[in-house]
Amino acid sequence: MRWEELDQQPCSVARTLSVIGDRWTLMVLRDCFLGVRRFEEFERRLGITRHVLTDRLKKLVQHGVLVKKPYQDKPRREEYRLTEKGLELHPVVMAIVHWGDKHMADERGAPLLHVHKGCGHAMSPVTVCSHCGDPITARDISVQPSPKWLADESAGASATRGHLTKRNKSYTKPCRANPVQ
Amino acid sequence: MRWEELDQQPCSVARTLSVIGDRWTLMVLRDCFLGVRRFEEFERRLGITRHVLTDRLKKLVQHGVLVKKPYQDKPRREEYRLTEKGLELHPVVMAIVHWGDKHMADERGAPLLHVHKGCGHAMSPVTVCSHCGDPITARDISVQPSPKWLADESAGASATRGHLTKRNKSYTKPCRANPVQ
DNA sequence: ATCTAATAGTTCCAAAAAAGAACTGACGCT
DNA sequence: AGCGTCAGTTCTTTTTTGGAACTATTAGAT
Numbered sequence: 001m002r003w004e005e006l007d008q009q010p011c012s013v014a015r016t017l018s019v020i021g022d023r024w025t026l027m028v029l030r031d032c033f034l035g036v037r038r039f040e041e042f043e044r045r046l047g048i049t050r051h052v053l054t055d056r057l058k059k060l061v062q063h064g065v066l067v068k069k070p071y072q073d074k075p076r077r078e079e080y081r082l083t084e085k086g087l088e089l090h091p092v093v094m095a096i097v098h099w100g101d102k103h104m105a106d107e108r109g110a111p112l113l114h115v116h117k118g119c120g121h122a123m124s125p126v127t128v129c130s131h132c133g134d135p136i137t138a139r140d141i142s143v144q145p146s147p148k149w150l151a152d153e154s155a156g157a158s159a160t161r162g163h164l165t166k167r168n169k170s171y172t173k174p175c176r177a178n179p180v181q
Numbered sequence: 182m183r184w185e186e187l188d189q190q191p192c193s194v195a196r197t198l199s200v201i202g203d204r205w206t207l208m209v210l211r212d213c214f215l216g217v218r219r220f221e222e223f224e225r226r227l228g229i230t231r232h233v234l235t236d237r238l239k240k241l242v243q244h245g246v247l248v249k250k251p252y253q254d255k256p257r258r259e260e261y262r263l264t265e266k267g268l269e270l271h272p273v274v275m276a277i278v279h280w281g282d283k284h285m286a287d288e289r290g291a292p293l294l295h296v297h298k299g300c301g302h303a304m305s306p307v308t309v310c311s312h313c314g315d316p317i318t319a320r321d322i323s324v325q326p327s328p329k330w331l332a333d334e335s336a337g338a339s340a341t342r343g344h345l346t347k348r349n350k351s352y353t354k355p356c357r358a359n360p361v362q
Numbered sequence: 363a364t365c366t367a368a369t370a371g372t373t374c375c376a377a378a379a380a381a382g383a384a385c386t387g388a389c390g391c392t
Numbered sequence: 393a394g395c396g397t398c399a400g401t402t403c404t405t406t407t408t409t410g411g412a413a414c415t416a417t418t419a420g421a422t
Contacts, residue, residue: 001228002381002407003204010292012281013211013274017204019285020277023184023409026202030194033319039370047182049410054371075417077369082319085284090319091276091308093194096201099273100193103266104200108329111191115323119313123322126314127272130307132300138214138263138271141304142296148289183410204380220399230381235400256389258398 010149019063020089024048025056026096032066032086033093037079065089094125191330200244201270205229206237207277213247213267214274218260246270275306 007018020026027046036042042053057080060066065086068078094114101110101124113122128135188199201207208227217223223234238261241247246267249259275295282291282305294303309316 006208007285011211012278012285012291012293014208014281015285016277016281017207021204021207023198023202023204026198027187027195030192034324040368043370049412050371051373051411052409055408075369075419087319088283089280090317090322091306092273092280094308094317094322095272095276096197097193099270100195100197102269104188104193104196108327108333110193110327111330112193113325113327115325116310116312116315116317117321117323118315118317119310121310121312123310123312123317125272125308125317126311127275127306128309129297129300129302129304131297131302131304133307134297134299136271136275136297136299136304136306138268140298141271141275142298143215144294144296146289146291146294149292152289221397224399230383231400232382232402233380236379256387256398 019059019065020092022056024052025060026093028053028056028060029065029086029089030093032080032082033090037081038077039080042080060086091125091127095127098124200240200246201273203237205233206241207274209234209237209241210246210267210270211274213261213263214271218262219258220261223261241267272306272308276308279305 003018006014006021009015020029024046027048028042031042031045036045039050039053039057042048042057043050046053048056057066057068061068061080063085064083066080067083068080071077071079097112097114105111114124115121116123126135129140134140184199187195187202190196201210205227208229209223212223212226217226220231220234220238223229223238224231227234229237238247238249242249242261244266245264247261248264249261252258252260278291278293278295286292295305296302297304307316310321315321
C-alpha cells in the first residue's frame with residue numbers, strides 16, 4: 001500500500017499518521033511546541049534539508065495543523081504557528097517525550113523538564129480514563145468496533161472500498177483483532 | 182542530518198522517533214496493540230511490503246519493543262509480542278487515536294471504541310499532571326532544561342558533539358526555545 | 363553604485379528507501 | 393508428487409532524501 005492511501009483507512013491511527021507519521025514531521029512539531037516559527041530556525045535546529053522542510057511545512061498547513069502568517073512586509077516574511085488543531089497534538093508529543101525520558105535517556109536523565117504552570121511542579125504526563133479518571137495502561141483497555149460502524153457495515157457500506165489490492169481485503173471493516181495479551 | 186543520527190540528540194522526542202518515528206513502525210505497533218503477532222497477519226492487514234515489514238520488526242526487536250518467540254517447532258515459527266517497554270508505548274498510540282477520532286473522522290465518527298475494563302465505560306485518553314492530577318494542554322506547560330544537563334554543560338560536556346555539520350551547531354544543548362504562544 | 367547579509371524558498375543530481383512481484387526452504391496434508 | 397502455510401529473501405523499478413548550489417527581495421554598509 002502506498003502511504004497516500006493511509007488516510008482512506010477506517011482507522012484513526014492510520015489517518016493521524018497520514019498527517020504526522022513522517023520521519024521529519026514530528027520533529028518539526030516538537031520544535032513548534034518549543035516556540036520555533038521560522039523556516040531557517042527549523043532548518044538550523046533540525047538539520048533537515050530545505051526541500052523536505054518546505055514540503056512538510058506545506059503539508060502541515062494544508063492539514064490545518066500550522067498556519068502561515070506574515071510577520072513583516074518588505075520583504076514579505078512568513079512564519080508558521082500551531083493552530084488549535086495543532087496544539088491538540090500536545091498529548092502525542094508529551095507521550096513520546098515521556099517514553100523517551102524513561103527508555104532512551106542516558107545517565108544524565110531527561111534533557112528537559114516540563115513544569116505545570118498550574119501547580120508549579122515538574123511533571124510527567126499521565127494518561128487517565130475520561131470517564132472515571134483512573135490511570136490506564138494497555139492492559140486496562142479493550143477495543144470494540146463502534147456501533148455506528150457496525151450498522152453501516154451490515155447495511156453494506158462500500159465507501160471505503162476501491163483502494164484494495166488482491167492481497168489485502170481487510171480494510172472495509174474497522175481495524176480490530178484480539179485484545180492485547 | 183541523517184535519520185540514524187537522531188538518537189544521538191539530547192532530545193527525548195528525537196530518541197523516541199529513532200525507534201518508532203517511521204512511516205510503518207507505528208502502524209505495526211497499532212496492530213500489536215490489537216493483538217496481531219504473526220508476520221503474515223501484519224502483512225495482510227497493513228498492505229506493507231514483506232521487505233519493509235521484516236526490517237521494521239527486526240528493528241523493534243533490537244530496541245526491545247517486541248520480542249520474537251517461537252510458538253511451534255517443525256517447522257519453527259516465531260511470533261512477535263510487545264514487551265513491557267513496548268506496552269508503555271500505549272499512551273502514544275492512544276493519543277494518536279484520540280486526535281484522529283477528533284480531527285480525521287468522517288461522518289461515522291471513530292471506528293473503534295476503547296472500553297476501560299476498570300469502570301466499564303467507553304473512554305478517551307486524558308493527559309493529566311503527574312503531580313496535581315489536573316488535565317493539561319500545551320499552554321499549561323513550560324519547558325526548562327534539566328539542572329543535571331545544565332551542570333554537565335557548564336562543565337564542558339562534549340559527549341554529544343561530533344555529528345554536527347557546519348550549518349548545525351545547536352545540538353550540544355538540550356533542545357529548547359521560547360515557550361508556546 | 364556595489365557589496366554583503368538575512369530570509370524563505372527552488373533547482374539539480376546522486377544516494378537511499380520503498381513498492382511490487384517472484385522466489386526459497388522447511389514442513390504438513392492428501 | 394503436488395499443494396498449502398509461514399517467514400522470510402531476492403530482484404527490479406519508482407519514489408523520496410540528502411546535499412549543495414542558486415534565486416528573489418530588501419536593508420544596511422563601503
